[in-house]
Amino acid sequence: MKALVFLSLFVAGCIAFADAVPGKPAPAFETSAADGKTHKLSDYAGKWIVMEWYNKDCPYVKKHYGSNNMQDLQKKYTGKGVVWLSVNSSAEGKEGYxxxxxxxxxxxxxxxxxxxxLLDPTGVVGKAYGSKTTPHMFVIDPKGTVVYAGAIDDNNSSDPKVIAKSKNYVAAALDAGMENKKIEITSTKPYGCGTKYAN
Amino acid sequence: MKFVVILSLFFAFSFPVLAAESIKAPHVEISWVAPEKWGIHSAERIGLQFKIDPQWHIYWKNSGDSGAPPKFNFSSDKSVVSQPQWPIPKRIPVGHLVNIGYENSVLFLFQVSPIAGSKVLNLKLSLEWLVCKEECIPGIAEMTLTRPLVTGPSVWIKTNQDKIEAFAKRIPLEETSSWDLTLIEKTEEKLVVDLKAKRDGLTGSEAPDMFPVDGENVNPQAPKVETMDGRFRYTFALPAGRGNPSQFKFLITHGDLAWERELSLQGGAKAVIDDDESVGRVSLVSLLFFAFIGGIILNLMPCVLPVLSIKFLSILKTSIADRRKDALLYLAGVLTTFFALGSVFLVLRSAGASIGWGYQLQSPFIILFLILLFWLMSLNFLGVFEFGESITNWAGNANSASSFTTGILAVFVAAPCTGPFMGTALGAAATLPVAPALGIFLSLGFGLGFPFVLVSFVPKLYKLMPKPGAWMERLKQFLAFPLLGTVIWLTWVLGIQLGSDGWLLSSTLLLLVALALWLGKTPNRVVKGLAVVLMLVAVTAGFISIPKVKMLQVNASTDKVPLSTSYGWVPYDRSAIDQARAQGRSVFVDFTAAWCITCQLNKKAVLEKESVLKMFQDNNVLIMRADWTNQDPVITKALAEYNRNSVPVYLFYDKGAHAQILPQILTIKMIENLFNKKE
Structure with a gap:
């Protein structure tokens, strides 16, 4: 019995360490999307991937969508062959579902x-990546390694006016990474609303 | 057009406000707490008050996992405004996240002084805030504060002044004479720091709380706190991949008082094995060496020796190549098991569980399993039963799978016999980072496996071994007896864990198992089947009834054998120790467990000898027994204070002086020395 408890604790411990961490392989996932199809990480092997945690009702998400900042980023980088996945981990009944x-x-x-x-109402993908906030951004290189995890930029204000003056970490990571340069900032503290997982 | 869209979108979620002295916004009311009239030469501390709806919160300067602190942007050419002063926050769990902030009501304080020559104080503040429950609502406001400047002192409303004072107490103090914050260890995952009060009367035994000021580099979750002798140890979790900051800053809070301390990482990091009184500073190399020696000694322990002897007899007959292969497999089994036990131990440690070495033996299930195992082995050694794939095979005969399992078995049976050299090493393993800690476990394993491998690989040593022959059967039978002895001892342990019913339970189980084995010797298939059924039923029933027996024992706890109270020994009680020492009495503490052989030997040979008890009595020593037979967090914590987590530990508090830890093998002479020294 006790052995079982030990074992389960051990397993739980391993799962807790499974966040997407810069320098480590990105956690695999398989989940349905708004387009009705199923998307897997392995579908995009060999490509640069951005994972963007999304909640339509979160003021910080609105900061970047209301100002078109996010759409512009998406357009610029998908135009360069980057796969951009918005992930909604809000559980049913929670804000943004x-x-x-x-x-x-x-x-x-x-x-x-x-x-x-991507629709992730069970929070499986969100928890695998350790998504804490919306937006919480992850950049994955063509080898499937996480190269950036954290905030979208360096200004945690909810005011869209600050965007013009902010340093965008995701763009910096993609620009450097896609030119085979060293990515200077690989991990920051994400800011925004808490990801709305089921209780 | 685009601009209008942005603007309307923005205002849709932020409350539109005009410049004002107070503001009502969703879930917060914001207002100034300031003097009515402002003395022209007065520097005043004013407050910006947030009244927050129940269950909603706003944020400290480090907001924690999510959220954002309020932003204050003053513009005023007629006055000088300080940086915000943040009162003591609290941790607020939100779903799976931890926020740091404020609920109900909070004042952010500012030091404001008018510039000479002004007639009116006119403050303008661009304020931005975020108020959250689970969902969040940001707000932006322009706030103003206008006050006439008057000659003479400022005029305050008393209640406002009280409010300011109440929160002023809760901002960090300027002085640096209260705390020493030292770095103990930093790894990728955690930061360990020690906090020591520089003067008396700062805290009682209660640990101050600590908050990381910098959310980028330290997780907001409450640190693990250990109370040590005169200091507190905090273990913070660090976020992955954030590089190496050169310093950390913490808010230290105790009651209403707060301090901020910086911790520089230059040249401070070290692995600490700090045991001022007894062990001193022991290098990792010598710890590994002790573990290795301890492992070798384990081979001689009564619980291990029979298993190994049988194994050894079996390989005597095999070719040298097989022998070497077996020896290596055996070593692999030992190391794997130590690695597994060590990993579980470390995982539990990181999960904050209070456990120590020998924790496996605190479970009656495992004790009953070992009793059964030793019983079957001894019956097998005696030839009561033999079948193709017998226990002997499992434990002894030469085949690859069994050599590996012998290794596993050896570790399991060795655990209760934790030897004198292992206490220090295992204690250190409990405080070391993961890699060196696992190193210690593996060294122990190497020690345990070493003699066996040595004999198998060095032909000269091997030649010294006697030739196989009929004597081997006799020896095997003889070895059943130490195993039976182990059964008696473990039954006793179970009896202490479960009360006398535990003894009845295990004995009945052993009887039924023996009966089943005897029945199984018949050629009659029906009876054989019956024997198998009997065996299964007996074993299942035995294990199933443990929780029931345990419950009974809890209900009738007065029936418990008073292990701790015999011969004037009293149960462990921290406050009694403090009290006795305050009265100038010495205290002797025996950390022990029924399943610890060394402990039992010391008890019988020294601690319960009449001459020793008389010495204790003559010197008015409070003798205390901390019984760790069952899981007991209080005792685990007490052991951890001395960097130990296995028993035995013998602790002697001299009158007034510090505690002293005695060696793990006691002699009467050592006890005499405790008292002779003083004269």
């Missing part, structure tokens, strides 16, 4: 340029 149909509508209304909007 959408079903596939509504997610499609929101994506259309906000003119999102993301490759896909």
């Amino acid at each position: 959408t079903d596939a149909k509504e997610a499609m509508k929101v994506a259309k209304d906000t003119k999102s340029n993301a490759t896909a909007v």
Whole structure:
């Protein structure tokens, strides 16, 4: 019995360490998306990937969508062959939850340029990556290694006016990484609303 | 157009406000707490008050996992405004996250002084804040504060002044004479620091709380706190991959008082094995060496020797190549098991569980399992039963799988016999970082496996061994007896854990198992089947009834054998120690467990000898027994204070002076010396 407890604690310990950490392989996932298809990490092997944790009702997400900052980033980098995945980990009944149909509508209304909007109401993908906030950004290189994890930029204000003066970490990571240069900042503290997992 | 969209979107989620002295916004009310009239030469401390709806919160300067601190942007050419002063925050769990902030009501304080020549004090503040429950609502406001400047002192409303004072107490103190903050260890995952009060009367035994000021480099979760002799040890979790900051800054809080301390990482990091009184500073190399020697000594322990002897007899017959292969497999089994036990131990340690070495033996399930195992082995050694894939095979005969399992078995049976050299090493393993700690476990394993491997690999040594022959059967039978002895001892341990019913339970189980084995010797298939059923039922029933027996024992705890109270020994009680020492009495503490052989030997040979007890009595020593037979966090914590987590530990508090730890093998002479020294 005690041995069982030890074992489960041990396993729990291992899971807790499974966050997406710069320098480590990105956690694999398989989940449905707003487009009705199933998306896997392995579908995009060999490509640069951005994972963007998304919650349509979070003021900090609105900061970047309302100002078109996020859409512009999506457009610029998907244009360079980057796969951009917005992930919604809001559980049903929580702020920002959408079903596939509504997610499609929101994506259309906000003119999102993301490759896909992944739906993760169980929080499995979010927890595998250790997503704490929306937005929480992860950049994955073509080898499947996490090269950046953290905030979208260096200003945690909710005021969209500050965006112009902010340093965008995701753009910096992609620009450097895609030119085979060293990525200077690989990990920052994410800011925003807490990811709305089920209780 | 785009601008209008942004603007309307923005205002949709932020409350539109005009410049004002007070503001009502969703879930917060914000207002100034300031003097009514401002003395023209007065520097005043004013407050910006947030009244927050129940269950909502705003943030400290490090907001924790999510959220954001309020931002204050003053613009005023007629006055000088200080940086915000942040009162003591609290940790607020939100779902799976930890925020650091404030609930109900808080005042952020500012030191403000008017510039000479002004007639009116006019403050303008661009304020931005975030108020959250689970969802968050940001706000932006322009706030103003206008006060006439008057000659003479400022005029305050009393209640406002009280409010300022209440929160002023809760901002960090300027002085640096209270605490020493030292770095103990920093790894990728954690930061360990020690906090020591520089003067008396700062705290009682209660540990201050600590908050990381810098959220980038330290996780906001409450640190693990250990109370040590005169200091507190904090273990913070660090976020992955954030590089190497050159310094950390912490807020230290105790009650209403707070301090901020910086911790520089230059040249401070070291692995610490700090045991001022007894062991002194022991290098990792010597710890590994002790562990290795301890492992070798384990081979001679009564619980291990029979298993190994049988194994050894079996390989005497095999070719040299097989022998070497077996020896290595055996070593692999030992190391794997130590590695596994060590890993579980470290995982539990990192999960904050209070456990120590020997923890496996604190479970009656494992004790009953060992009893059964030793019983079956001894019956097998005696020839009561033999079948193809018998226990002997499992424990002894030469085949690859069994050599590996012998290794596993050896570690399991060795655990209760933790030898004198292992206490220091295992204690250190409990405080060391992961890699060196596992190193110690593996060294122990190497020690345990070493003699066996040595004999198998060095032909000269091997030639000294007697030739195989009929004597081997006799020896095997003889070795059943130490095993039976172990059964008696473990039954006794179970009896202490479960009360006398535990003894009845195990004995009945052993009887039924023996009966089943005897029944199974018949050629009759029906009876054989019956024997198997009997065996299964007996074993299952035995294990299932443990929790029930345990419950009974809890209900009737007065029936428990008063292990601790015999011969004037009293149970462990920290406050009694402090009290006795305050009265100028010496205190002797025996950290022991029924499953610890060394402890039992010391008890019988020294601690319960009449002459020793008389010495204790003559010197008015309070003798205390900390019984660790069952899991007991209080005792585990007490052991940890002395960097130990295995028993035995013998602790002697001299009158007034510090504690002294005695060696793990006691002699009467040592006890005499405790008292002779003083004269």
